[in-house]
Structure formats: C-alpha cells, structure tokens
Amino acid sequence: MCAAPAKTSDADIVAAARAVIAARGLDALSLQQVAAAVGIKTPSLYKRFDDRAALLAAVQDDVLLELARVLGDAAASGSTPQDGLHAMGRSYRAFAATHARLYPLLFGSSEPSPAARAAIAPVMTALIALLGAPLALPAARTLTAFLHGFVTMELSGNFQMGGSIDDAFDFGLDAVMRGIGAHIMRTVS
Amino acid sequence: MCAAPAKTSDADIVAAARAVIAARGLDALSLQQVAAAVGIKTPSLYKRFDDRAALLAAVQDDVLLELARVLGDAAASGSTPQDGLHAMGRSYRAFAATHARLYPLLFGSSEPSPAARAAIAPVMTALIALLGAPLALPAARTLTAFLHGFVTMELSGNFQMGGSIDDAFDFGLDAVMRGIGAHIMRTVS
DNA sequence: ACCTGAACACCGTTCAAGT
C-alpha cells in the first residue's frame, strides 16, 4: 500500500519554508527552494499543501504558536495585570525584532485560526482582569493596533524623522495603557 | 529628434497602475495590464520607470499626496489642535476604507519621500501646538502607530472577536489622545 | 501512497532592432 516511502514530512516542509522566509523574506520564497531544502521536487509539495497560500498559512500558525508562548510567559512574569500587559507589549516588540522577516506573515491571512486565538488570549485575560469584560475587547483592539502598527512601521523603516525609537515605544506603550485606564476611570465615576 | 511620438505619459501610467491596484489589489497587478491600459507594450514601461518597484513608488507618492490633502483639510476643520487631531484620525480611517486595496501600498517602501512628509506634516503641526516640540515626535509616532495598526488589522479582517469595530476605533482614538495628553500633564507638573 | 518529468500559462526584465 506504500510503494514510495515519504522523503519528508509536513513539519519538515513548514520548517524549511520558515527558514527561507526568516533568511531572505517572504517575497524571496519560492516553492523550488522549499522543495530543494527537504530533498523533493516542487510538484510533490502539492501532495501535502493545496497551494503556496496553504503552506504560508501553516508557517503562520507555527510562528503564531511561538508568539503565544512568548506572550504567555510575559503575562506570567507580571505580578499585576498592568505589569503583565506592559511585559507583553515589550515582549511583542522584541519578538517582532527577532523575527523581523517572519513578522509580516502574521497579519497576512485573515481566516480565524486557533493559533491566533492563543496569541491574543493572555492579552484578553489581563484586560478582563483590569477593566472588566465589556471594555476588554475595545481595549485589546487599541493595544494590539498600537503594537502592530508601531512594530510594522519600525520594521519597514517608516520612522524617518530621527529621535529615539525606543523612547517613542516606551512613551507610546505608557500612553496607550494610561489612555485605556483613564477611560474606565471616567466611565466608572 | 523625435521619430516616435509618445503614446502615453508618466502620469497616465501611474493612473493606470493605480486603477488596477484599486480594482484588483497589489498582488494582482502585472506590468502587462498597465501597459495594455495605456496602449503600449510591456517593455516600453522601462523607458519611463526603472522597474516594477519604481512604478509602485510613483503610485505610492500619488496616493500619499491625496492623503496629505485629506489630512490637511481635516486639520483645518478643527477649531482646536485636539479637534483637528481627532478629525485627522477619523479622516485617516475613512481614507483607508475608501482606498482599501491601495492602502497596503502606503507602507510598502521605506525611502523617505516628500509626499510622506507632506502627509504627516499636519499631524506634527497639531501635536507641536498641543504638546510642544519635544513630545510631539513620540506622540506622533504613538498616534500614527495606532491609526496604521488599527486600519491595517481592520482591512485585513484581523478583528475576529465580534463587537463593534466602529466603537473600538472611537474608544481607541480617545484613549490614545487622552494617553498622550495625560503624559504631558504628568511630566509638566 | 508518494514522488517525478514534462508541460502550461504566466511573470519581470533585457536588448537589439525598428521608426
């Protein structure tokens, strides 16, 4: 029933694709390189992944799961929800810097994935503890929008007016955290 | 000296490329389509633009100049710097929604362009008036990071947890504005 | 069941040749 033994595996292919993207960027990824890296020919990839987009989605999941672990660790490192959120914000930026060429992949596709849910879960948990359920969702969107926007612009070189980008991030993270907190103060009073 | 009269112009080519991207998206753009739209053959494009990237940069400039005008109008519509900034934030999101498939082009390249400077100029002016020069730069980066991140995630369909995205944007813009203001209050006191 | 060679329709880009 198995005349041709498998030369590789789904996980090997994902790892090879991830390595190519990490080294040369998403645009430079070709299925030929991935196939060659795992020792098969290009058409064989289609036995395991529907198309290029499906392979990229698998790599995206792989990276998102790693991000979820990093953010979970950061959340656990804080003694208060505020501390945890601050640590997650800093870890997020550090993760993006470490995986600069992988990062654009994270927001490429739009289908809801368990990996994406896992990545935002610790943020939601901390915000629910801090602000309560009704405000946690818009607050999470505000925080993730800031983090994603900042990191994207930083990695793309879009901060071109000089000054310290580290300082801008610290300023911005503080401002967003305070803005979120100020809002609950005002609506509660 | 001019044996072959020009069938088209740089501006025509940029307009055609912009129209294709607006209709079908950046990934679907091919130089063949652009050339056909202006009535020439593909290789002729290389007499006017170095390569595909140069053409995209020209389209990016075209869109950025339009954005600069929209933001300038919004800034002028506010009677206070705060009002102007709020209006710019809302106009920015509206601009992105109207030009959804063009928007990803704006943050693609990283070379500093006069058009990009023109687009952020009204934001910087309002923030200098509001916070003073030293804080204006990190505040501008915080605000633009939030706006760009929010709009990117919204357009990519990355807000997948239900709830009103309009409400989240209003909440977030208020929070960021308040966070920026709160910071100056604290450092000034 | 997994892999491959060959083919298809497309890309961006170059360049000698036309007018």
Next chain:
DNA sequence: ACCTGAACACCGTTCAAGT
C-alpha cells in the same frame, strides 16, 4: 526619442506516469 518583438530566467500549478 520612443516603441516593439523576441528572448531569457524565472514563477505557481497541473497531471499523467512511474515505483
């Protein structure tokens, strides 16, 4: 000066054929 035909080196994808 501007345009074109032909060619080049690449893509992603399909499919019949091998084992």
